[in-house]
Amino acid sequence: MKSRSESLIRLKKFQVDEKRRQVAQIEMMVADFERMASELDQQIEIEHTKTGISDVAHFAYSTFAKAALTRRDNLLNSANDMKSKLEVAQDGLAEALEDLKKVELLDQREHQREAQEQLKVEQAEYDEIGRLRFSRQ
Template sequence: MKSRDTLVRLKQFQVDEKRRRIAQLQQMIAEFTRMANELDREIANEEQRANISDPSHFAYPTYARAARSRRDNLTHSLSDLRAKLATAERQLEEASEELSKAKSQEVRDHAAERMVDIVAERHAAERGEGFRRV
């Protein structure tokens, strides 16, 4: 059945696309985490150099204040990306289930087709005719 084959290919494409999306999100999360950790180290170095670790202190280093702001933005973005990743993983699971159902239906359809062919062959043989599938 052509329509069933097309459906299986469509479902497979959807599963593959969701896997690519998950890989992309994981890569972004790893990169943002690396950047946030790097900013943490830079903040600590700047605070140590200035010997001031209180951000509300009037002489707190400007670079450390800016780095904190960037790190906080990255942390917020990370939480958003993790939520998107969780959603994408649920969508992948759903798409995988749909693909599995479509594949099992395709197998059943092929088996039913084959059974029809076998019955037709037997019927044709009983009548002394050759079987020709149309």
């Protein structure tokens, strides 16, 4: 019985670790997307300063700035998509943690029950020793 509960606890811990890795990986991706979008914003501002044209509708607007704007928007959309995936992953992590706690509590109760049974057996042995000593007197 112990090996089964220990195996189940190991499995649940592995699942929790895997969910944590997924959450961390998604958080890192979101941060990277946002960082790259910020860098593109800076490059766009530099281009605006260089050309003196910041109106996207202007006929002489920089093609580099247009491309950077499109890329930045795509990165921000990707970051938003990843944020929704992050929420799902965080929910999965919370669920995996709850499952782990339940299994650990059940295991702890089982250990307590075994300890109580062992105490009862020991007490019965002490009682028997006491009865034998008393009957000899």
